[in-house]
Amino acid sequence: MARDPNCVFCKIVAGEIPAKKVYEDDLVVAFHDINPRTPVHILIVPKEHIVSANDATEAHRDALGQLFIAARQVAESTGVAKTGYRLLVNNGPHAGQEVMHLHMHLFGGQPLGPMVMPR
Numbered sequence: 001m002a003r004d005p006n007c008v009f010c011k012i013v014a015g016e017i018p019a020k021k022v023y024e025d026d027l028v029v030a031f032h033d034i035n036p037r038t039p040v041h042i043l044i045v046p047k048e049h050i051v052s053a054n055d056a057t058e059a060h061r062d063a064l065g066q067l068f069i070a071a072r073q074v075a076e077s078t079g080v081a082k083t084g085y086r087l088l089v090n091n092g093p094h095a096g097q098e099v100m101h102l103h104m105h106l107f108g109g110q111p112l113g114p115m116v117m118p119r
């Protein structure tokens with residue numbers, strides 16, 4: 001499984017730095033964002049180091065599909081499945097991607113406003 005020794009999310013996957021994990025299986029891990037923007041703000045991360053959606057290949061099919069399975073379980077366990085939530089993947093500079101290890105944000109716990117910033 002590809003890994004970047006300098007990547008903060010690879011270090012969380014390896015247990016080298018702490019995270020408040022809420023879900024884990026053989027392909028993905030989910031943990032609380034360190035700087036939550038909403039009452040529920042969870043990051044769901046493939047264990048394999050994939051830089052961004054630009055790097056997704058057929059080889060990542062299982063891990064990428066598992067992000068959504070994990071998201072469903074996290075939505076249920078954090079209590080937002082019925083009230084609603086937003087899944088977001090930032091890719092590259094215009095999206096403001098800060099951590100170059102593909103990850104899905106799960107936002108919830110309050111009304112989330114418009115999908116993108118108004119022009």
Ligand code: AMP
Nearest residue numbers: 008019032033034035090096097098099
């Ligand atoms: P993005 O802008 O989509 O790349 O989002 C990266 C997210 O990772 C931000 O919301 C950060 O607050 C979050 N983050 C960065 N480092 C950590 C960490 N060590 N533990 C949990 N969340 C982190």
